[in-house]
Amino acid sequence: xxxxxxxxxxxxxxxxxxxxxxxxxxxxxxxxxxxxxxxxxxxxxxxxxxxxxxxxxxxxxxxxxxxxxxxxxxxxxxxxxxxxxxxxxxxxxxxxxxxxxxxxxxxxxx
Amino acid sequence: xxxxxxxxxxxxxxxxxxxxxxxxxxxxxxxxxxxxxxxxxxxxxxxxxxxxxxxxxxxxxxxxxxxxxxxxxxxxxxxxxxxxxxxxxxxxxxxxxxxxxxxxxxxxxxxxx
Numbered sequence: 001x002x003x004x005x006x007x008x009x010x011x012x013x014x015x016x017x018x019x020x021x022x023x024x025x026x027x028x029x030x031x032x033x034x035x036x037x038x039x040x041x042x043x044x045x046x047x048x049x050x051x052x053x054x055x056x057x058x059x060x061x062x063x064x065x066x067x068x069x070x071x072x073x074x075x076x077x078x079x080x081x082x083x084x085x086x087x088x089x090x091x092x093x094x095x096x097x098x099x100x101x102x103x104x105x106x107x108x109x110x
Numbered sequence: 111x112x113x114x115x116x117x118x119x120x121x122x123x124x125x126x127x128x129x130x131x132x133x134x135x136x137x138x139x140x141x142x143x144x145x146x147x148x149x150x151x152x153x154x155x156x157x158x159x160x161x162x163x164x165x166x167x168x169x170x171x172x173x174x175x176x177x178x179x180x181x182x183x184x185x186x187x188x189x190x191x192x193x194x195x196x197x198x199x200x201x202x203x204x205x206x207x208x209x210x211x212x213x214x215x216x217x218x219x220x221x222x223x
Contacts, residue, residue, distance in 0.1 A: 031209045098158070
């Protein structure tokens with residue numbers, strides 16, 4: 001079973017706009033991660049946020065973590081056409097199982 | 111350069127055949143994972159291994175088998191018992207116990223013909 005649930009399932013925006021994706025978990029969040037997948041390719045790690053952190057930045061990426069709501073969000077600012085991809089959150093579960101959410105498909109129109 | 115390599119990129123299987131997907135890494139990672147991805151879907155865990163000669167079933171292990179005889183290699187066999195094997199298969203590795211980022215291969219697209 002997948003631990004994470006993400007919304008929206010799909011998001012279409014204009015270049016230059018911000019994109020926000022959300023991830024919620026049923027179990028406790030430990031080191032929550034976000035990955036990107038270009039169509040037909042492997043996943044690439046974007047950012048990791050630890051349970052004792054509330055916000056983290058990396059370039060145009062901003063991740064927040066709310067452990068009380070068991071949720072995280074990924075914000076991509078000033079989006080570009082090249083940001084078009086699927087984005088997944090992931091978490092290590094029991095026995096170090098790395099499990100992924102269903103993902104958000106982002107399309108940035110130029 | 112260190113990395114994780116999956117082969118082949120495309121694989122065609124006749125019904126009733128077993129096929130083996132290769133995954134090799136030179137990152138000196140202890141843990142390795144196999145995932146299945148269906149179109150427009152997320153990743154579902156098939157098997158994972160934390161150490162050589164040991165592996166655990168994931169959420170959808172039925173119809174699949176693995177081995178972990180070497181630290182660098184974690185091949186996945188899709189058996190004839192897997193009724194709907196057409197999918198995109200991804201292999202990943204992480205340092206043991208670190209709970210940090212996973213490194214992924216580029217995937218193998220398996221099609222039943």
